[in-house]
Amino acid sequence: MIWEKRRFQFSVILLLAMIWGSSFILMKTGLKSFSPNQAAAIRILMASTILLPVSFKNLKFFRKKDIPGLLVAGFFGSFIPAFLFTLAQTRIDSSLAGMLNSLTPVFALITGILFFKTKTGWMQVPGIILGLSGAVWLISIGKGDAIRDINPYALFIVLATLLYGTSVNVIKSSLSHLTGIQITSLSFIFLWPPAFIILLTTDFHPVFQNPSWPLHLAALITLGIIGTALTIPLMNNLIRYTSAVFASSVTYIIPIFAVGWGILDGETITMAHGACMALILMGVYLINRKK
Numbered sequence: 001m002i003w004e005k006r007r008f009q010f011s012v013i014l015l016l017a018m019i020w021g022s023s024f025i026l027m028k029t030g031l032k033s034f035s036p037n038q039a040a041a042i043r044i045l046m047a048s049t050i051l052l053p054v055s056f057k058n059l060k061f062f063r064k065k066d067i068p069g070l071l072v073a074g075f076f077g078s079f080i081p082a083f084l085f086t087l088a089q090t091r092i093d094s095s096l097a098g099m100l101n102s103l104t105p106v107f108a109l110i111t112g113i114l115f116f117k118t119k120t121g122w123m124q125v126p127g128i129i130l131g132l133s134g135a136v137w138l139i140s141i142g143k144g145d146a147i148r149d150i151n152p153y154a155l156f157i158v159l160a161t162l163l164y165g166t167s168v169n170v171i172k173s174s175l176s177h178l179t180g181i182q183i184t185s186l187s188f189i190f191l192w193p194p195a196f197i198i199l200l201t202t203d204f205h206p207v208f209q210n211p212s213w214p215l216h217l218a219a220l221i222t223l224g225i226i227g228t229a230l231t232i233p234l235m236n237n238l239i240r241y242t243s244a245v246f247a248s249s250v251t252y253i254i255p256i257f258a259v260g261w262g263i264l265d266g267e268t269i270t271m272a273h274g275a276c277m278a279l280i281l282m283g284v285y286l287i288n289r290k291k
Contacts, residue, residue, distance in 0.1 A: 003241040012234055013250045020101075020250070021257020023227040024094035025265060027086055029219040033210040036086035039220055041199040043082050046224025047232075048192035055185040061178060062186055069174035074187030077167035078232060079195070081160035088160075091153035093267045098258020099138060100157040102280045105248040106131035107165030109287050112244055116169045124287050131283025138276035168244040171236055180237030184229075252281060 002008050030039040089097055106128055112118030139154035175183050207213050238247040255277055259269055 003237060009238060009242055009246075012238055013247075014253060016231055016234060016238075016250045017253030018257055019227055019231050021098060021254040022261060023223055024085075024089070024097045024101075024258045025261035026219045026223040026227065027089050027097075028094040028265070030216050030223065031086060031089060033207050033213040033216040034220065035202055035206075036090055037083065037198055038202045038204075038207070039086045040082040041195045041202070042217070042220045043224040043228060044079055044188075044191050044195040045199060046221050047078070047228035048188045048195065050225055050229040051185045051188045052192075054181060055189050058182045058185045061182050066175060066178070066186070069170050070183070070187040071190060072170040073167055073175065073183055073236070074190050076163040077171070078188070078228060079191050081163055082228075084156040084160040084163075088153045088156035092151060092157075093262055094265070095255075095259045095262025095267050095269060096138070096154065096273070097157055098255045098262070099273065099277050099280070100135060100154060101161060101254055101258070102251040102277070102284060103131060103135050103158060103161040104164045104168075104251045105284045105287055106135075106280075107162045108168050108244045108248040109165075111162070111166045112169045115166075116173050118169070118244075127283045127286030129283070130286065131280050134276045134279030134283060137279065138273065165244075165248065168239050168248050171239045172244045175236075176240050178240075180233040180235070180240060183236045184233040188229075249284060252284060255281075 027039060030042070034042065085097060109118065109120065109124060110128060113120055135158060139151050139158070171183060178186070210216070235247060235250070238250075259277075263269060
């Protein structure tokens with residue numbers, strides 16, 4: 001089967017990294033007109049709506065025992081992080097968000113060890129330490145090279161990666177009998193109603209004050225359709241046929257695209273940022289080593 005071939009698995013990782021690495025700049029663009037809650041809700045609503053026909057088709061695979069796993073996959077893997085990322089990006093650069101997203105494999109291993117009996121080697125322990133150290137340094141340096149106070153908004157990204165790490169472990173341990181598209185479509189059934197309710201409670205009057213709001217809405221729609229509805233099934237399939245840690249190692253490459261878009265948008269990337277990123281990726285590398 002093609003999903004069992006390592007070369008194909010790496011191709012999927014590259015595709016996901018390219019799309020998700022561009023998602024941070026799309027969020028930044030959407031936030032020029034929309035509030036964080038509006039941007040996240042539109043993203044989830046678009047993804048849920050696109051997936052709706054597939055969701056109904058896959059209802060025959062729905063089992064009552066899968067509800068807890070599907071709720072975790074939906075809310076921890078997509079819904080809550082979507083709101084955390086848009087809130088964070090009101091105060092941090094999109095490139096920094098992309099860098100911190102690399103913590104996902106670190107938390108995938110930590111939650112795996114603590115709650116899912118994941119076996120670990122001695123080299124993975126310093127990997128966790130390096131990854132977390134790089135993250136702490138990264139969220140402490142602000143936009144320059146000096147250590148400053150912790151940016152509380154960057155901690156929203158850290159929390160999102162913790163949720164991602166938990167989600168991939170739950171999918172691997174509880175939902176491996178379902179395909180990626182089945183997991184995604186069934187879990188997103190639970191996300192449409194709360195996203196719609198949240199969107200209804202927001203004020204759209206400030207949105208229409210910006211004449212470029214249609215362009216910013218297009219960025220969020222693209223994020224919802226391509227960055228969520230079409231890619232989450234690929235990720236879930238990758239988790240199913242590999243491991244939680246391997247699948248989450250897509251975050252190796254995501255920062256390359258995130259930083260590239262950030263530079264094109266005029267964001268400042270310093271040597272200190274690069275050093276922090278190197279620490280995190282070295283930690284992820286050690287975590288992914290078999291021996």
